[in-house]
Amino acid sequence: MRPLSKAGFVLAGLLLIPDTYLTAQPPEAPDGAGAAQAGPGAPGGRGGRFGRMGQPVQGTVTTVAAGKVTIKTDAGETYEITPGENARMMKDRQPIQLSEIKPGDMLMAMGQVDVTKKTVQAMMLMDVDAATIAKAKENLGKTYITGRITAIDADSLKLTVERQDKVAQVIAVDEGTSFQRGMRGVAQEIQAAGGVAGGRGGMGVGRQRPGDQAGTPAAPESITVADIKVGDMIAATGSVKNGTFTAAKMGVAQPGGGPRGGRGMGAGPGTGADAAPPPPVPPPQ
Numbered sequence: 001m002r003p004l005s006k007a008g009f010v011l012a013g014l015l016l017i018p019d020t021y022l023t024a025q026p027p028e029a030p031d032g033a034g035a036a037q038a039g040p041g042a043p044g045g046r047g048g049r050f051g052r053m054g055q056p057v058q059g060t061v062t063t064v065a066a067g068k069v070t071i072k073t074d075a076g077e078t079y080e081i082t083p084g085e086n087a088r089m090m091k092d093r094q095p096i097q098l099s100e101i102k103p104g105d106m107l108m109a110m111g112q113v114d115v116t117k118k119t120v121q122a123m124m125l126m127d128v129d130a131a132t133i134a135k136a137k138e139n140l141g142k143t144y145i146t147g148r149i150t151a152i153d154a155d156s157l158k159l160t161v162e163r164q165d166k167v168a169q170v171i172a173v174d175e176g177t178s179f180q181r182g183m184r185g186v187a188q189e190i191q192a193a194g195g196v197a198g199g200r201g202g203m204g205v206g207r208q209r210p211g212d213q214a215g216t217p218a219a220p221e222s223i224t225v226a227d228i229k230v231g232d233m234i235a236a237t238g239s240v241k242n243g244t245f246t247a248a249k250m251g252v253a254q255p256g257g258g259p260r261g262g263r264g265m266g267a268g269p270g271t272g273a274d275a276a277p278p279p280p281v282p283p284p285q
Contacts, residue, residue, distance in 0.1 A: 054111040057081075057120050061105045061127075064098065069125070071107055081109045081120045091127040104130035106196075128196055139194035141169050141245055146190070146235045148255070149228065157225070158244075161234065171236070172246045173225055179250050181227075185220035186251035189237045223252060231255050 057079055059071035069081045083089065089096050101107060111122035140146075140163065150168065151160035157173050173179075180186070190196075228234075236250035 054123055055113045056108055056110045057113055058106065058108040061101055061103050061107050063103060064101050067098065069098070069101055069107060069109075071109075077118060079109075079113075079118050079120055081107070081111075081122050081125070083122050083125060084111065087111075087122050087124060089125040089127070091129070096127065098125075101125070101127050102129070106130075106133045132196060135194050136196045137165075140165065141167070142240055143193040144190045144195040144235070144237045145169065145171060145245060145247075146195070147233070149230055149232050149234060152228070152230055159228070159234075170244065171238075172241070172244045173250070174246060177225070177238075177247045177250060179223045179225060179227070179252060180220035181223050181251075182220060182253055183233075183235050183251040186235045186237065186249055189249055190235055193237045220251070228252055229254075 057071075057073075059073040059079065061069060062072050062078070063070045067082065069083075071079050071081060073079065083098060089098060089101075091100065106128045108126045109120045109122040110124040111120050113120050145161055145163060147161040147163040147169075149159050150162050153159075158170050159173065160168055160170050162168050233253045233255060234250055236247040238245055238247040238249075240246070
């Protein structure tokens with residue numbers, strides 16, 4: 001299980017609650033009182049993103065017993081998760097019981113994290129079964145990709161993407177690639193392509209724009225390749241052509257959803273603010 005970081009998914013992703021799954025790096029604990037509560041999964045001072053659900057923690061299930069779930073993070077730490085009395089437990093967007101969570105599954109818990117005791121008092125649990133995670137690992141970089149743009153080659157229309165498994169991959173875009181602002185319109189395609197899909201409001205997922213009718217999701221905003229910046233987060237579907245993953249549909253989000261520096265295609269490298277948690281992807285092997 002892997003917590004969110006200052007520079008890291010959620011997706012993670014990440015996750016969209018309850019549509020996504022996230023991974024990221026351990027965060028820096030905030031200064032001052034309460035630092036012990038800001039352990040892995042706690043976005044250090046950015047907990048407001050998750051509202052009343054608390055802080056997110058993610059990892060691989062090792063045991064389920066006595067009303068508790070034990071998980072192991074990618075960093076090798078063990079956390080004990082205790083669902084609250086009214087905790088929501090979800091899998092494939094459907095409610096589940098604790099007994100349906102199995103060892104080997106990837107689990108994301110949201111709630112009160114105690115980094116010292118390595119415990120989570122969870123208000124929400126989101127489970128992805130081991131077979132789905134294995135499939136997502138196999139397809140990452142082949143039928144879909146998620147991560148952060150670290151370099152742009154405007155002449156050849158190539159982007160270097162730091163995937164969530166920390167692998168740098170060069171991908172291509174062409175005249176057939178469609179681009180949109182935010183991740184919401186790409187999530188279902190990612191899932192259909194064999195990924196663990198989802199998104200977050202903080203990454204432009206499901207946001208309403210001025211003039212949108214209340215309760216009606218805004219249609220994704222179409223953008224062009226010139227709008228893409230170094231530091232942006234992307235989620236894309238596509239296929240491998242001539243040895244290079246070529247994007248067919250790409251969602252693009254600013255890091256943090258706020259202002260940031262950087263220049264687009266044709267303007268050379270840019271600099272970005274701390275990257276927002278990226279869309280959900282399987283953890284490193």
